[in-house]
Amino acid sequence: MKVVKLPKSKVEEFLSSLQDFGEVIIPKEKTEHPGVYYFDVMENPSEMAWEYLRTIIPPKKYLHKPREVIFKFHKEQGYQEVIEDKETKRILFGLHPCDIHGIKILDVVFNRDYMDPYYYARRKNTVIIGLSCLPDEKCFCKSMNTDYVEDGFDLFLSDIGEDFLVAVGTSLGDDLVAERAHLFSEVEEEDRRKYLAFRKKRNESFRLELDISDLPYILDLEQKSPIWDELGKRCLTCGSCSMVCPTCYCFNVYDTLNLDAKSGQRIKQWDACLFKDYALVAGGHNFRENRAERVKNRYYHKQFRMVEQYGKPSCVGCGRCIDACPAGIDVVEVLTKVREGSYVTH
Ligand code: SF4
Numbered sequence: 001m002k003v004v005k006l007p008k009s010k011v012e013e014f015l016s017s018l019q020d021f022g023e024v025i026i027p028k029e030k031t032e033h034p035g036v037y038y039f040d041v042m043e044n045p046s047e048m049a050w051e052y053l054r055t056i057i058p059p060k061k062y063l064h065k066p067r068e069v070i071f072k073f074h075k076e077q078g079y080q081e082v083i084e085d086k087e088t089k090r091i092l093f094g095l096h097p098c099d100i101h102g103i104k105i106l107d108v109v110f111n112r113d114y115m116d117p118y119y120y121a122r123r124k125n126t127v128i129i130g131l132s133c134l135p136d137e138k139c140f141c142k143s144m145n146t147d148y149v150e151d152g153f154d155l156f157l158s159d160i161g162e163d164f165l166v167a168v169g170t171s172l173g174d175d176l177v178a179e180r181a182h183l184f185s186e187v188e189e190e191d192r193r194k195y196l197a198f199r200k201k202r203n204e205s206f207r208l209e210l211d212i213s214d215l216p217y218i219l220d221l222e223q224k225s226p227i228w229d230e231l232g233k234r235c236l237t238c239g240s241c242s243m244v245c246p247t248c249y250c251f252n253v254y255d256t257l258n259l260d261a262k263s264g265q266r267i268k269q270w271d272a273c274l275f276k277d278y279a280l281v282a283g284g285h286n287f288r289e290n291r292a293e294r295v296k297n298r299y300y301h302k303q304f305r306m307v308e309q310y311g312k313p314s315c316v317g318c319g320r321c322i323d324a325c326p327a328g329i330d331v332v333e334v335l336t337k338v339r340e341g342s343y344v345t346h
C-alpha cells in the first residue's frame with residue numbers, strides 16, 4: 001500500500017482543495033451542545049472537528065437516506081423515477097475505522113440478492129477518506145475486529161503528531177494525492193517509528209471488551225433466556241439504537257397522495273425492528289407483538305443471523321447505541337451477561 005505524508009499545517013489547504021471534486025462532508029461540533037458531533041457539508045475547513053470520536057448519526061445517512069422519494073406517479077402522466085442525489089459527487093471525510101466497516105457491511109447488504117439502485121447511485125459517487133482515532137470508554141471496535149481498515153477507503157489519515165500518514169487505498173485516492181502532490185512528501189524513518197508508537201498507544205487505550213468467540217452458538221443456546229424478558233421490561237422501543245447504528249438498514253416503503261388526489265409519491269424511510277408495527281402484516285397479525293421479542297430480535301439479527309448470512313456480525317463496536325439508549329441498555333453488558341448466564345435486573 002502506498003503511504004505518503006501530509007503536514008498538519010497543510011491539511012486545511014488539502015480539505016479546501018477537495019471541494020474541487022464535490023461536496024465535502026465533515027464531522028462538526030454542535031455549537032449549542034459542545035462535545036456533540038454530526039456530519040454535515042463543509043463550508044469552511046476550520047469547521048472540521050478533528051477531535052471528534054463519534055457523531056450522533058453515522059455517515060450512512062448520505063448513502064441510505066433517512067427519508068427519500070423513490071418515484072412519483074400521476075394519473076395521466078404516469079410514473080417518474082426519482083433517485084435523490086444521483087449526480088452529487090461527495091467526499092465523506094474523517095470517517096473512523098468503525099464507520100468505514102459500517103459502510104462495508106451496507107455495501108454487501110444492499111448488493112446481495114438485489115442491487116439497491118438508490119444506495120448504489122450515491123455510493124458510486126462517494127469517496128471515503130478515513131481518520132485515525134483514540135477510543136473512549138464506549139468503544140469496543142477492537143473486540144469486533146473493526147478497529148483498523150485494510151480496504152474500504154480511498155485515503156486514510158493517521159495522526160502521528162505534526163503530520164498525518166496518508167494511506168492510499170484506491171486509484172481514485174491516488175489521483176487525489178497526485179493532483180495535490182505539492183502538499184505531500186515521502187515518509188521517513190522517524191515517521192514510521194511515530195506511527196508504530198501511535199498504534200501501540202491506541203491498542204493499549206481500549207477499556208471496553210466484548211468476547212465474541214462462539215457468540216452465535218451461545219445465543220442459539222440462550223433463545224429462551226429470561227434475559228430477553230428483563231430487557232423487554234426496560235426497553236422503551238424508541239428505536240434510537242437502530243437509528244444511530246451504522247449498520248442498521250431496515251426501511252419502510254409507503255405512498256403519499258397529493259391534494260389533487262391523482263398524483264403522489266412513493267417514500268422509502270428508515271424503520272426499526274424495535275417499533276411495534278414493524279412486524280405487523282396484512283390481516284393484523286404481528287410476528288413480534290411484545291417488546292421482549294423485538295429487543296431480542298435486534299441482538300439475534302446483529303450477532304447471530306448476520307454471521308450465518310454474511311460470515312460476520314453487523315456490530316462494529318462504535319458505542320453509539322450505548323450513548324443513545326434512554327433506558328441505559330448497554331450492548332456489551334447484555335452480551336457479557338448472556339455469556340455468563342447472570343443477567344441482573346435493574
Ligand atoms: S449495535 Fe451499537 S455498538 Fe454495534 S454498531 Fe450498532 S450502534 Fe454501534
Ligand code: SF4
Nearest residue numbers: 235236238239241325
Ligand atoms: S435505544 Fe434503548 S430503549 Fe430505545 S429501542 Fe433501543 S434498547 Fe430500547
